């Protein structure tokens with residue numbers, strides 16, 4: 001029997017079989033969790049429905065996290081099927097593409113900054129807020145961040161402050177929900193070729209740099225991120241909350257490259 005047997009998990013952020021959210025979903029399903037999924041828009045409906053079937057899930061609901069009405073609709077639909085939610089996995093980020101290259105100061109705009117914060121950070125606490133009545137002692141929330149929350153990375157630009165805000169959100173949510181027995185954690189993942197990373201200038205160079213300099217001398221996989229997420233959301237991790245766990249081959253500890 002898997003270490004998530006009997007747990008019910010909502011997975012937010014599957015766009016393809018390369019998504020980090022899909023790595024999380026597969027690991028959680030393998031460990032015995034029952035899953036529900038959301039998809040951002042109609043373009044993704046069929047693909048997410050097919051992936052959901054691979055984990056024996058028929059609960060596939062539309063959700064644009066910018067819309068409070070859609071967030072509420074997800075949990076009112078879920079409450080008809082489930083009496084509680086044990087796990088919410090949030091794996092969503094967005095900033096206007098034109099702000100993810102070039103000079104930070106020159107390209108950032110008020111609207112871009114607001115949108116990045118809204119979709120990439122606020123949406124996590126918005127889910128917790130709407131799910132609150134379905135969360136129980138033992139429930140666990142997880143999100144996915146990136147090193148640029150705490151270090152500058154060229155071109156990540158406005159997403160850096162958004163990830164910094166997401167990690168602070170994790171700490172405030174953990175403090176607030178901890179007395180109710182609800183844990184909130186974050187995985188800071190190394191760079192992975194997903195749709196969100198497609199077309200990002202310099203992605204190949206970054207992966208190559210990881211392979212040369214990270215302690216493990218390689219990149220990480222969505223399976224590795226998924227396994228860590230499954231652990232953090234399981235009763236194996238009942239003493240852990242408010243944490244940012246790096247799944248990056250150790251890259252974040254390096255102070256100077258070996259050559």
Ligand code: NAD
Pocket residue numbers: 012013014015016018019020021039040063064065066091092093094119144145146147188189190191192193194195196197
């Ligand atoms: P992905 O493109 O597979 O997933 C991003 C998801 O965000 C998609 O499913 C998309 O539908 C969803 N999304 C965007 N705007 C949304 C909205 N308004 N409403 C609902 N959903 C919305 O890419 P990914 O790399 O799996 O990204 C998942 C998370 O992992 C993101 O938070 C990203 O910042 C983070 N992350 C990615 C990497 C990487 O290198 N790929 C590294 C560290 C962290």
Ligand code: 0WE
Pocket residue numbers: 093094095096097100146153154155156157159191192195196197200206
């Ligand atoms: O968090 C991310 C990517 C998030 C992302 C990606 C896109 C592409 C499509 C947010 N918004 C958008 N908007 C779009 O229109 N990563 C950690 C992957 C990533 O993105 C980078 C990176 C890395 C790594 C951007 C610049 C530099 C490095």
